[in-house]
């Protein structure tokens with residue numbers, strides 16, 4: 001089937017962020033006129049300069065500046081949000097602007113994690129996902145054409161957290177038995193695939209799950225691959241499931257969220273333990289000329305170029 005990935009004007013909220021910058025770079029690489037909505041007092045000056053030099057149009061505005069939002073949205077075809085989790089409900093302002101503008105062909109909200117409409121998790125993570133679900137329901141109710149993306153684990157972010165490639169350590173922490181399977185995708189690939197599906201007629205009003213078969217690994221698989229590559233044998237420190245569950249019940253909000261995510265992803269395996277439904281799309285099956293970097297390949301890269309440290313929330 002010939003797929004018409006039309007050149008589209010793409011507006012990205014949160015484009016200077018951890019994930020957003022990969023989407024902006026991908027959008028330019030794939031030839032789309034690209035716009036980034038960034039706060040007037042953003043401190044991301046280096047990245048904004050990089051974007052300008054690549055031909056990105058920067059729109060300086062606050063998320064609650066309704067008129068500016070509507071103007072920005074009216075000028076483009078596709079809107080993508082990669083706003084951070086604390087700003088999840090700010091996306092309702094984007095939904096309002098898209099409704100009023102009436103011209104948007106696709107909106108992708110800031111999901112990019114586990115598939116929130118398919119999983120059931122510990123209460124602190126459940127409350128987190130419930131807010132993201134509410135944004136999905138608002139988009140559906142407003143009849144805005146959408147694509148909901150489940151990108152699963154950001155590979156650099158989580159491999160860095162689990163294996164700590166930049167630290168000279170002899171031990172590795174294993175959550176639970178280490179046998180549950182998890183999906184890990186590189187942030188760069190998530191950027192490219194997100195822009196591809198955002199402009200792909202086959203993914204309109206669909207959930208797209210990024211679950212390439214080469215990237216489904218357990219903690220044990222990951223450690224064993226890492227031991228082969230580094231020639232080292234690590235001492236494994238197991239943290240039992242009960243300890244993680246207890247922490248999720250006793251830590252204050254929001255510190256209880258990361259442990260709940262660890263439980264869901266690495267002990268219960270929620271990124272890999274369900275079958276796709278009839279209408280769902282699996283990203284790696286879409287583009288024969290494109291493939292995700294495998295976990296094995298990513299470990300080769302991370303061995304010599306350790307990725308950015310994981311967010312403070314996971315320390």
Ligand SMILES: NC(=O)c1ccc[n+]([C@@H]2O[C@H](COP(=O)([O-])OP(=O)(O)OC[C@H]3O[C@@H](n4cnc5c(N)ncnc54)[C@H](OP(=O)(O)O)[C@@H]3O)[C@@H](O)[C@H]2O)c1
Nearest residue numbers: 014016017018019038039042082084110112113152153154
């Ligand atoms: N699957 C995974 O492994 C994984 C891991 C982490 C996060 N996530 C998800 O990825 C998505 C994006 O998160 P991220 O960590 O990439 O975001 P981020 O880097 O924390 O933030 C993205 C951008 O949002 C803007 N921003 C920050 N605070 C704001 C505020 N108070 N009001 C308005 N704008 C604000 C900033 O842009 P300006 O300064 O230019 O305005 C920032 O660069 C979220 O949905 C998150 O839940 C998934």
